[in-house]
Amino acid sequence: MDRRKFLIAGGSAAGVAAGAGFGGQYLQNKRFTVNTAAVKIGKPTVKAPKLAKGTEVTDIPGLSSFYTPNSAFYRVDTSLVVPQVSPQSWQLKIHGMVDKPMTITFDELMKRPMVDHDVTLTCVSEQVGGAYIGNARWQGALLADLLKEAGIQKGATQIVMRDVNGMNLGVATDPVLDGRTSLLAIGMNGQPLPQEHGFPVRVVVPGLYGYVSARKWVVDMELTTFGAFNAYWTQRGWSQQAPIKTESRIDTPKGNAAAGKVMIAGVAWAQHRGVEAVEVGIDGTWHQAKLAAQDTIDTWRQWYYPWEATAGAHTLQVRATDKSGHTQTATKQRPEPNGATGYHTIHVTVA
């Protein structure tokens, strides 16, 4: 009977499809997943100074922790499957406008002096009040030293950094070399880099949005000019220069609160300039918030303000001022082309 035959054939086809599909996924994971735990990141040669007292505020519920756990760290990239790169096969090629093109292996990289540094990374897609920001302790080799060994030629304005899939980011040479702690990072919060965050080696440049600098799974660096090469995101309308803008966010309260003492708290960031002050706006009146101690100028700072809340609807705002004296602008701008601006504003009903 034809219907029976068809149903048998259909069921078999479904079985083949599911078996091959899921079996293939299992095999892909088994064959290609790299064991990050096999890498021992060791102790850094240059340890970051111990955190000053009061750098980490931990006793306010709802406030972001100073260090973002690796598992909770935001991930924004264009890879549908996480690239799997084994440390044994990893190589970084530095070429283009350099005197001595060079290739460095993972073992050679590990032998270089290792630096510990706290950096808050931010995605340019971060909306005002968004969540594409995270702070971590990164361990790695100084990128500037390596590039100087290769001998950067005059006129090389852009470093095009490619990952194992050929996806490229283009970063201006100047900020990378201006003395900030730009790293070829191998460790994140004391662990080897997770696969989603660029295992085995990624680039961390303090103060620049990720779309120009945060090259995960990096295997290739080409020194060139902005005129000679239009990088992936600049082709798509994003700016060539991408310093992170001074911004701030209210983490708590959210929505409703009980009358009485309410802690307004959040984070503020102005990477590589440092946060100087944070003000909280309550129904249009600005108050100085208390700031956690500064770690490095490359990290965010937690802040809080105890508020005697009265019943009713209230509007809360926040604005930060960086150490260069610049207060974040109230002008609202979308993330494109170089980062959103505006005050994070929330509405709270106090009962």
Added chain:
Amino acid sequence: MSFQDPLRRRRPPRYPALAQYEDGYPSYQDTSADQSGGSGYQGFAGLAGAPRQRPPWDDPRQRSLWDTGAQQAVEDTGAGPTLWDSGAQQAVPGSGASRSSRNTDGQRSLRSTGAHRSSRNTGAQRSLLADSGQETTWDTPGQTERGLPRRTSGPFFAAPDDGNDDRRPSRGLLAGALTGFLSAAVALGVANLVAAFVRPQASPIIAVGEAFIDRTPPALKNFAVQKFGENDKNMLLLGMYVTIALLAISIGMLAWRRVAVGVAGIGLFGLFGAFVAITRPESHTTDVIPSIVGGIAGIAALLWLVRAGTPRTLAARARRRR
């Protein structure tokens, strides 16, 4: 489990009533028109108004010509009455020509009066479709019956079409949809399995997805990032699977009418995947393998499903033809 093609039952009969033609042969008559004349061709139902030429198979002047064709065709195929359902075949032992000729490729004698006569000549006035429960005694002089006999082996299936029968309604749509869907699933599943031996990025869904990401307009990308956050990749995959499923279902429905369309459709899918995989940055030549093998597997599944869903007697005809 019961599959019912919803389109089948609702469809009104596509043929006008058969009336007795003045010279003793049946003819078509518009039932909506005045039937007092009761003779002569007055146009197909619903199309009254425009003057129409009498169809050649209904024209006494041309009948001899068409007769010959019909007889010829029936003799040529030798298929006889076994094409559709054996129930009907047994019901009308000698009238096979009237049905078989309509089913057979390239036989222009479909509505030949000769065919009609051949069945009348047997004296058979019985149901042509045992399973439809429709009594179709359409050949009795003086009697007017609605509709020619349907020919299907069930509500679910229709044969892959010969392509030149404009009367074929949308039977078999569900089976066609399932065929397309499952063929695409087999193609993607097998491609994913093969990708485990090449590299994950060679899987067509990944290659096409990443190519799509690269070509996403900034506005859409921002919308996705803001709307779905870090779920944007999962939403993209979901969207791709839904799109592929819809395309595959369409291909399957077409394949049910014309197998070649299905083969071409799935094949193009595979070639597209291979093309995208090999044009990705940092791709390897071997990246085409998952898409190609997946495409072949999908075509095989399609052919297999179409064949499994094809009434056996038609398959037998196909074998005879080879």
